[in-house]
Amino acid sequence: MNLEDINAVAKLLSEPQKIVIIPHKNPDGDAIGSTLALWHYLKNRGQNAQIIVPNDFPKFLKWMPGQDQIMNFEKENSQSKALINEATIIFTLDFNHLGRIAQMEPVLIESDATFVMIDHHQAPADYAQYMYSDVLMSSTCEMVYNFIEFLGDEDKITPEMAICLYTGIMTDTGSFKYSSTTSRTHRVVANLIDKGAENTKAHNLVFDTNTPNRLHLLGCALKNMVILEEYNTAYITLSQDELDTYGFQKGDTEGFVNYGLTLHGIRFAVIFIENREEGIIKISFRSEGEFSVNEFARKHFNGGGHTNAAGGRSDIPLKETAEYFVSLLKEYKTQLNP
Template identity: 75%
Template sequence: MNSEDINAIKKLLSVPQKIVIVPHKNPDGDAIGSTLALWHYLQNKGQQATVISPNDYPKFLKWMPGNEYILNYEKENRQAKRKLNEASIIFTLDFNHLGRVGQLEEPLENSNAEFIMIDHHQEPSDYANITYSDVTMSSTCEMVYNFIESLGDTSDITTEIANCLYTGIMTDTGSFAFPPTTSRTHRIVANLIDKGAENSKIHNEVFNTNTPSRLHLLGCALKNLVILEEFNTVYITLSQEELDSNDFKKGDTEGFVNYGLTLNEIVFAVIFIENKEEGIIKISFRSEGDFLVNEFASSHFSGGGHNNAAGGRSNLSMQDTVSRFKSLLKNYKNKLNP
């Protein structure tokens, strides 16, 4: 963060404020971890803060300290709207376009609050009064740590804040395996452990709480895996019927797409998941090396994200979506080399 923005934020927070903190729709570990960490920090500084999530999120994230105070905009709409109307400052975390918040988009657009964005995705829009954007960062949680450090308050990082930040960094780096994980990331993680982050417990809470139905769904997904050797690509499909027959719960397919990249010579992995309620096929893209899935997603599937991890969507049927995807690969053959 530059000194001008730091000074502006210090001035804003020097007096009592009514603050709302918002993650993106279908929030993941980085989104929930960063918003709750910031919520704890602001509460401890004497600010009146509220986290409003656009919708529900996976059960394996609901152990985090402060989770019980998050308002679900879909289920607690009246209370959430009141908080938004009262807000003097709105922090938006882990997204950079208001289109990423579902039904929250309109009330945010109509708000007169000061907006502060903290995010690590590419091509940020300009809705915020103060924008802290850095695409080189491993996670928004790492950025929230930097935010607290810039304000001179690392000594105020509590065990609760440390647990939330560790969770987001761990999940968004693939347990510290993805390329944006730097030596600085590891030093921050070490500091968080020193502050009380329970790394072993966090790993168990996030990764070792499977249900039999989720493991059955994983088996179904892997059975559906198709290898396109010519393009060093794999894809997985999951129909609504397959989700329903395996008692699908939000978050159950988290990480499924990554299994494709464990295969030798595979550069590009994709999962197509049918969502009949929304009338779309949700798509997750992952890659190794220099193949930029964010560009692929934005060019063909109304999506975006990071260089090696992105998302998109299709309004076509599953069959037509997969056919379109396969037809596109010939245009990228030279870029899909291991």
């Protein structure tokens, strides 16, 4: 964030504001952790702040301090719209295009609030007056830590803020194994632990709360895995019927796509998940090395994200989507076989 923007935001926050904080649709650990940490920070400064999520988030995140104060736009529509219409500042966290908030987009487009974006995804849109955008950052949570530090308030990070930030960094770095994890990331995490983030507690509550149904669904996903050795690629399909058989709950498929990359020699892993209610196939892409799943998702599947982690969607049936995906791999054979 440049000095001019830091000073401008600091000036805004020096006066009472009506603030709304918004993450992307289907918020993950980084989205929830970053919004909660910023909410705690702003409330502690005496600001009137409210988090509004586009839709519900996974149960394994519903333990973080303050999560019970989060408003759901789908379920509390009129209240949410009123708060957005009254807002003087809107923080958008962990996304950089208003299309990522689904049915909230028209409401935000009509807002007269000052927008502040904090995000680490590629190709940001220009809707925000003040942008802190850095694609090299490990997570939006690390960026929120930096944002608070930019404002001279690093010493005001509380244990509640610390564990929210820790959780987001932990989840978005794959427990600190992704290449976006830098020495600075580890220094931030160490400081958060010193400030009260219970790291073992965060890990257990996120990763060690499986249900039998989720483990059975994982078994189904792994049984469905197709390995394409010619392209160093593995993909998984999950149909709506399979999700229903194992009592799918939001968040149950989190991390399934990563299993493909645990196979020796695999550099590209994908999962295709049927969503009959929305009439789409949701897709997650992961890669190792320099193969950009961000570019792949943008070009072929109406998506995007990071170089090694991205999402997308398809409007054709599951079987046809997988077949289309396989047909594309010939074009990328050289990149996938370095």
